Amino acid sequence: MVPIKISELKNRLSHYLGLVRRGEAVLVSDRDEVIARIEPAGGRDRSDDSAEWLASLERRGILRRASRRLPRDWIARAPEVKADLVDAVIRERAEGR
DSSP: OOOEEHHHHHHTHHHHHHHHHTTOOEEEEETTEEEEEEOOGGGSOOTTHHHHHHHHHHHTTSOOOOSSOOOTTTTTTOOOOOOOHHHHHHHHHHHTO
């Protein structure tokens, strides 16, 4: 575990949080002095929790999983809408809604 500088952490925060998510700890240094350690919350690897979380949502009726895969061209089959969204938003704002 090599200390990283604050500026490096700031510039690549998502990368280092990904390391933490996978169970690694990150040391943060300021002027060559370690000032913090970022560790996973709960002290365990949470990478397999997503399946458990989805199952919990499904049991509670919050989520319903798909019974089949979407066809490859599903987005191309989207209905065409002839409304002008920008115009509708401008009119709505002018009406004070």
